[in-house]
Amino acid sequence: MERAELIRSKDLVSYGSSEPPPPCGPGAEGFPTLAAYQAEESTLHLSEEEAREALVQFAASKCCYSSAPARQLVVQGLAALNTYRYQLQTFTESRSTLPASRPYKGEFVDSWQMGVPPGPWDIAVDPPPLFADCEVHLPVPHTSKVMDGLQQNCSHCLGSGRMRCVPCLGEGTVPCARCATKGLLLCFLELTITWKNNITEYVHDKDQGFPLSRLQEVTGKQLFSEEQPWVTTQRLPQPLVRGAESCLALHRGQLAEHTRILGQKQTIELIPLTRVDYGWRGRLHSFYVYGNENQVYAKDYPGKCCCDLGANCQPDPDLRLLQMTLLGLPMGLKASSLPPMSAAWLLRLGKG
Known part of the structure; x- marks a missing residue:
């Protein structure tokens, strides 16, 4: 019957173009210089008293740790090891279609007779605010159907609207949950649109004996933030360029193939990191204080x-x-x- 035959389930999965449109072109590449901020990399953000108090709090948070070393230590020196954290956010949109159904209650059926079903990327939908995850489900226009004959009935209750009761071993019946006692199902193609904020970070490693994974727990001072359709690494601090380029290549290589890139955002934080060298009972020790929260990493704390x-x-x-x-x-x-x-x-x- 050619087009007169209602769309079958297998036809509902593949129609139109499933390829996303090309991303927007790169935006302006110029942005403020970061030279004024780079001086902070060697600036101490911690005093001796703050370092001592941070270690006292660290010892108090550990079961059976003695606070004596923290209270009695003699600070020998403070070394600023501040580092940069680069974060890339890529906001993407992806679309997919799958057959769906709901109870048919006699409403209007938007079938193929109303027009040719549009492709997934041909349906106009306003995106949410940038960099906010969101997902919506919409019926694809002109794909609804209630098939003729026996197939018109709900496959669960065979059109009766009720099903055998399992707890009573079939002696009674219960309303069919799938068709809501109507006995009929309206089948259609459902479009799922997913907006996702993909985040990748890079921290410049100065190889100072501090585990960088701990920096995920803390915040720093934001030095720079930029939003563009496509961001670039021009004028980024030199230590961050290679890491930032890797993040960009990862996102554009993996995300652009199956999703539409709506925008990118890159930020740079200065993470305070200070090594504190101190003496206690004739021996030298050290610990690190990091982040705005003054967290402590003390691997060789003597009062364990x-x-x-x-x-x-x-x-x-x-x-x-x-x-x-x-x-x-x-x-x-x-x-x-x-x-x-x-x-x-x-x-x-x-x-x-």
């Missing part, structure tokens, strides 16, 4: 727990009472304030 459990050490309160009683100590006394041998023995009781 002696019980080999570290942060997992959580003695039972009842055992704590027994331990203190056996030692003849007041309940308010902390294990960290005992001599090392007594503290270790006391905490190991909690493990047994």
